[in-house]
Amino acid sequence: MRQGAVGHVRLVEHDGRSVVEKRMADPARHDTEVLALRALAPTGLPVPELIRVEPGSILMTLLPGRRLDGDEPDIRLAGLRASMTLLREVHGLQPPPGLPSAPDDALIIRRYREAGGPPLPLAIPPAGPAVFCHGDWTDANLLAIDGRITAVVDWEAAHRGDPLRELARAAWGAAQKDPRAFDVIVDEYGADRAAVRAWSAIHAAELWLWFAEAGPADYLEQLTVTLRRWPETPGTT
Secondary structure (H helix, E strand, O other): OEEOOOEEEEEEEEOOEEEEEEEEOOHHHHHHHHHHHHHHHHHOOOOOOEEEEEOOEEEEEOOOOEEHHHOOHHHHHHHHHHHHHHHHHHHOOOOOOOOOEOOOHHHHHHHHHHHOOOOOOOOOOOOOOOEEEOOOOOHHHEEEEOOEEEEEOOOOOOEEEOHHHHHHHHHHHHHHHOOOHHHHHHHHHOOOHHHHHOOHHHHHHHHHHHHHHHOOHHHHHHHHHHHOOOOOOOOOO
């Protein structure tokens, strides 16, 4: 069993084949993933197919590939680059009715400051039209074979939001592992680097809050040290 940040995922047998069972304690995140996967089913995008939905539990197809975050740096970077075609496709879809709104950035800033996070140049950029967003586009949620993306998983944070906000989250997070990733991701998506970079501090604060509340403590300590070096932090210059 793999325990994620918001649930438990394991392989089980169903009708003679291996499938994925995902259990989530948060009903809102459970319902969001179901809503997103149902909306994505007819699009042809490489996402799991729902098999059975029960309160707190989702059974879905097992797709090929392994998590991109387990690959060596150059292959991981190639996979992130390749995933931008898929991210643009997602952003081009009509969000299904009932999909949650984007995170409240004003609240994130207020909570971050109240919690005593390192000083950051926190300002909310003007938001563009809301699109279908995955919510957590990272190498941990991309399955790949030799850098070729075979699946996009974990849609429980899907929402209607600004595409540059989501792109910035993906690019800034990836840059913390590999400083090359920010420019590679933004350029492959086809966005303006400065416009995307304007969101970086918001995502840094959001991640710091996550570690402050959910741990682990060593991740929080490491990120705190990193943010104290702003603007030298990867993805900010």
